[in-house]
Amino acid sequence: MAKRWEKRNNAQENKITKLSQSLGISEVLSTVLVNRGMTDEDEIMRFLYPDLKDMPSPFLIEGMEKAVNRIISALQKHEKIMLYGDYDVDGISSVSIVYLFLKSVGAAVGYYIPSRLKEGYGLNKESIKKFINGGYSLLITLDCGISNAEEIAFARQNSMDTIIVDHHEIPDTRPPAYEILDPKDSGIKDINILAGVGVAFNLLMGLRSTMKKEGFFNSMNMPNLKHYLDLVVLGTIADIVPFTGENRIIVSTGIKVLSGSARQGIQAIKEVSSVSGDTTRTADVSFRIAPRINAAGRLDDPAIGVQLLTTDNPVLANKLAKALDKINSNRQLIEQKIFKDALELINKDMVMKKSKGIVLASEEWHPGVIGVVASKLVEAYYKPTILISLNSDVGKGSARSIQSIHIYETLKSLSEYLVGFGGHKLAAGLVIKADKLDVFRNNFFKLLDMTITGDMMTPILTIDGVLKLKQITKKVSDELKLMMPYGTGNAEPVFVSYGVKLKDPVLLKHNVLRCKAIQDDTSIGVVAFNTVDSIDNLPKHANIAYYIRNNSFNGKDTVELVLKDMTGLDN
Numbered sequence: 001m002a003k004r005w006e007k008r009n010n011a012q013e014n015k016i017t018k019l020s021q022s023l024g025i026s027e028v029l030s031t032v033l034v035n036r037g038m039t040d041e042d043e044i045m046r047f048l049y050p051d052l053k054d055m056p057s058p059f060l061i062e063g064m065e066k067a068v069n070r071i072i073s074a075l076q077k078h079e080k081i082m083l084y085g086d087y088d089v090d091g092i093s094s095v096s097i098v099y100l101f102l103k104s105v106g107a108a109v110g111y112y113i114p115s116r117l118k119e120g121y122g123l124n125k126e127s128i129k130k131f132i133n134g135g136y137s138l139l140i141t142l143d144c145g146i147s148n149a150e151e152i153a154f155a156r157q158n159s160m161d162t163i164i165v166d167h168h169e170i171p172d173t174r175p176p177a178y179e180i181l182d183p184k185d186s187g188i189k190d191i192n193i194l195a196g197v198g199v200a201f202n203l204l205m206g207l208r209s210t211m212k213k214e215g216f217f218n219s220m221n222m223p224n225l226k227h228y229l230d231l232v233v234l235g236t237i238a239d240i241v242p243f244t245g246e247n248r249i250i251v252s253t254g255i256k257v258l259s260g261s262a263r264q265g266i267q268a269i270k271e272v273s274s275v276s277g278d279t280t281r282t283a284d285v286s287f288r289i290a291p292r293i294n295a296a297g298r299l300d301d302p303a304i305g306v307q308l309l310t311t312d313n314p315v316l317a318n319k320l321a322k323a324l325d326k327i328n329s330n331r332q333l334i335e336q337k338i339f340k341d342a343l344e345l346i347n348k349d350m351v352m353k354k355s356k357g358i359v360l361a362s363e364e365w366h367p368g369v370i371g372v373v374a375s376k377l378v379e380a381y382y383k384p385t386i387l388i389s390l391n392s393d394v395g396k397g398s399a400r401s402i403q404s405i406h407i408y409e410t411l412k413s414l415s416e417y418l419v420g421f422g423g424h425k426l427a428a429g430l431v432i433k434a435d436k437l438d439v440f441r442n443n444f445f446k447l448l449d450m451t452i453t454g455d456m457m458t459p460i461l462t463i464d465g466v467l468k469l470k471q472i473t474k475k476v477s478d479e480l481k482l483m484m485p486y487g488t489g490n491a492e493p494v495f496v497s498y499g500v501k502l503k504d505p506v507l508l509k510h511n512v513l514r515c516k517a518i519q520d521d522t523s524i525g526v527v528a529f530n531t532v533d534s535i536d537n538l539p540k541h542a543n544i545a546y547y548i549r550n551n552s553f554n555g556k557d558t559v560e561l562v563l564k565d566m567t568g569l570d571n
């Protein structure tokens, strides 16, 4: 699919040169940093060399002191503490670290993860009743709770205090909790991006430092919080939060801790996911580990994830990891089937083919998997997409959108046709009556027709800088690695070179193309994935957009360009 190239704000040359000289970095790296709005030298050094000692104080999160003191009082009085988490990787890793920490300091602690299918998202009164009957007097919600004002009021009426540890937007009605820890409360940009598990980790930092001050660790071992980062990194990567501020420190340190993790559950899940031990990458978490842990929440009992991450029994860990792997294979099959169904439905529907959005419904689609498929359809068609899983006269839908369409706002203006909806800019969920489907669909398309104009339906490729090929050296490529790990909010830099010659193309297996890019006296190897299906279709002159990476071949590292997009200049 053709892309719209959009350059980042172009900073003045003198800033770039100045920064490059004062920090001793290449003009290429300096261009990327300055164009991304970084000019403060200390900030840049902290960005290039993320370090745990730069973690912001946990007490920057409003309410931390009061929450910590309540938990310490529960410890002293041997109160029973219930942890209640969301069923995704973020919720599961949040519950796991808080559970492990509280256990290690001798707390009476239990946990509960609701079933996605039977109970749905967030708290419910039925489970709260069970906790109260079980003698629990303190409830800690993790990666959920902020939208459960009614349930939390119910807990309060029954003498159970609730501490909310969440990162979702705070609704107009603040729940009557004992305390709310949600970094969205603060305007601090380095922390209001935390995943749920990042907030949970902050709670542990706050707890540990206060307990240390109060002498708790004179008589027991002080937990080493760095050892929890293998779990914190899971939820942080899986929740697709920006890799900036505190998250950058968590991910860059956490991925190393994960690589060397001795935790039984981590070793077992890596084994079934074919992830190598000592060099675990963020992509391994996104595409191998997280989907397996998530699969349990989608199709089965999400508590399997917590059991896996908290057990120290290697036999049990292996058994649970294998179970997750199997559920995940099943999830993949279901997903492929729905994707295939969806493509067929789109192809035989003339309206859908021409429309600026996609709305499909079926009785046969599993509600736990349609969101993943909707994302794949957005990738394939670049249209706002809604998939609905029908159950007799009611449908549950997952919506995924493109950059220029705020899907939550769009649903809001069509709310007269919906039973309910919620979500964010790019992803949302909805509930609809089956007999309202047609009218909803027609109005959704009409609305998109009015809103989507010009090139809004062409995906954007953000360009970090324009380079001459001679500026690209192995040294530059090595230096750019300081910007890793890449992810949301810290994308791998994309550069453009204008008017290069493309020579000596070879098409390899799996649609991999190799050729040379030549400009003046410089020639650099290029690799392209799924770009052309025949060498004859490769232009001889082009403007190219690419990543700069190292290619290791026969033990030799050379710099190469990984092609992202190109515009042929032959005619």
Ligand SMILES: [Mn+2]
Residues within 6 Å of the ligand: 090, 091, 143, 167, 195, 196, 239
């Ligand atoms: Mn979350």
